[in-house]
Amino acid sequence: MKIVGVVGGGPAQDLPDLKEYDSDSVFWIGADRGNLTLLEHNIIPQIGVGDFDSINADEMLTIDQCSIKIETYSTQKDETDLELAIQKAIEINPDIIYLFGVTGGRLDHELINIHMLYRIEKAGIKGVLINKSNWIELKLPGMHKIEYEPKFKYISFIPQSLSVLDLTLEGFIYPLKDKEVQFGSTLCISNQLNGKIGTFSFTSGILIVVKSRDVLD
Structure with missing residues (x-):
């Protein structure tokens, strides 16, 4: 690689x-x-x-x-x-x-x-x-896998377009199914994985994905 x-x-x-x-x-x-x-x-x-x-x-x-x-x-x-x-x-x-x-x-x-x-x-x-304190990626529509990292336990999904359509989160403490998330929404802040691997998918829009930890961790 x-x-x-x-x-x-x-x-x-x-x-x-x-x-x-x-x-x-x-x-x-x-x-x-x-x-x-x-x-x-x-x-x-x-x-x-x-x-x-x-x-x-x-x-x-x-x-x-x-x-x-x-x-x-x-x-x-x-x-x-x-x-x-x-x-x-x-x-x-x-x-x-x-x-x-x-x-x-x-x-x-x-x-x-x-x-x-x-x-x-x-x-x-x-x-x-x-x-x-952060690991940040930008994702375009599709199906994506996300893996657990002990030092970045919080995971947030932040729209970078006016809306993100059909956002689905699987393997998370707070799952989501085919949800439209508007720009400026805090709906998908500070989620966590249930296990070692989760998936997220959406059909339209742009997402910033942030894995993070508290500064004092």
Whole structure:
């Protein structure tokens, strides 16, 4: 399985331990300051992209000394550094793209970074946004399987379209059958699996699926 890990420059306190996700099959891309984040976790990215406007000269020297392939863009550009990194990740055509360091800072950036999962999904690639307390995916209509993870026991389904049609949840403490869920509804917040595996399906709309835990867990 081919995996690309994309790391942004979000605050360190929101990050999981990146070494937990590192292996020989992971291709790492740093977005701007995300390159320093990777180096702090003793991971050398294969590619670094961005305008690097958040990095000073000494930090840039540190990056250069690691022989990272750098793609530098003008600060006057239409895309964010993370979008450029995701575009590069999609070009590699992996099975999965993990996004790290993309939450916990500015809310406008955090919201659009979550929405970037749509672009990954439309490219036929599984996209996952991971921070210390959450595992977030975006799903299009169909039947989907979801597995129990002890550190993320809560599961929420959040419409990202005006409505989600025929949402069915099986294997959950709070099951659902062919329900229309409107944008802004809290109906499907904080569910849990009954066992190790559950399924969910819907026929129309877009869903954000969030596996989460309490901050103090």
